[in-house]
């Protein structure tokens with residue numbers, strides 16, 4: 001009997017996992033996206049887009065669709081959907097497993113300042129004007145308007161509209177990976193003195209961190225939010241192994 005998997009996605013790992021499961025006769029797979037990007041990457045399995053209406057809404061969806069395994073492969077900073085997934089699994093009794101990449105660890109030469117929030121990152125930039133590279137979601141940029149003295153280079157998947165109310169900002173729209181040499185060139189071309197980033201983990205966005213280390217550039221790293229304590233694995237291969245041994249449904 002086929003088991004039905006719902007993957008809560010929006011990450012490279014969710015897409016890679018869906019690709020590995022597509023065509024596996026043991027499973028039917030649907031991927032759920034928040035709908036944050038205008039032109040999301042093409043996905044190898046059927047996709048649904050948009051919120052469920054909280055934990056209750058997600059639990060109802062799981063029951064109605066006959067989902068037998070829920071996989072939370074969302075971004076480590078998307079804490080609300082992860083909390084909803086944990087609660088929906090409780091309510092519905094459907095097993096949940098999370099795919100969570102481990103955070104990057106500080107290496108010798110890294111010039112990191114770790115902060116709790118975007119607002120803390122803004123104050124950490126200080127009062128003296130600096131050239132700052134912001135690699136945050138476009139929804140998280142508004143607090144930088146409180147520090148208009150800096151020159152900003154902003155990179156996001158979708159355009160930042162409206163632009164920030166600061167006198168000096170350059171916007172790039174791009175989707176990684178970018179390669180360490182490309183990141184180093186970008187940092188040097190723009191004379192970047194400090195990067196503001198999330199500790200996303202994984203290889204796709206690490207190149208800027210590695211380039212910053214080589215060039216002696218400061219990185220203000222926003223700490224990860226607390227996530228619910230649920231069974232979890234760190235890689236797509238570990239998830240596939242977990243699925244190989246996942247308990248069969250009762251009917």
Ligand code: NAP
Nearest residue numbers: 009010032033034051052053054075077078079080081137
């Ligand atoms: P969030 O704050 O955890 O989620 C907010 C709401 O969006 C959820 O309550 C849910 O709505 C809906 N949602 C989120 N992920 C969903 C999914 N996979 N499928 C269906 N609905 C989903 O997450 P966020 O607002 O997307 O992002 C928060 C942080 O994560 C930001 O820092 C963002 O840059 C980062 N991030 C997110 C993604 C992503 O794809 N979500 C990717 C990269 C980075 P309902 O309660 O109505 O169900």
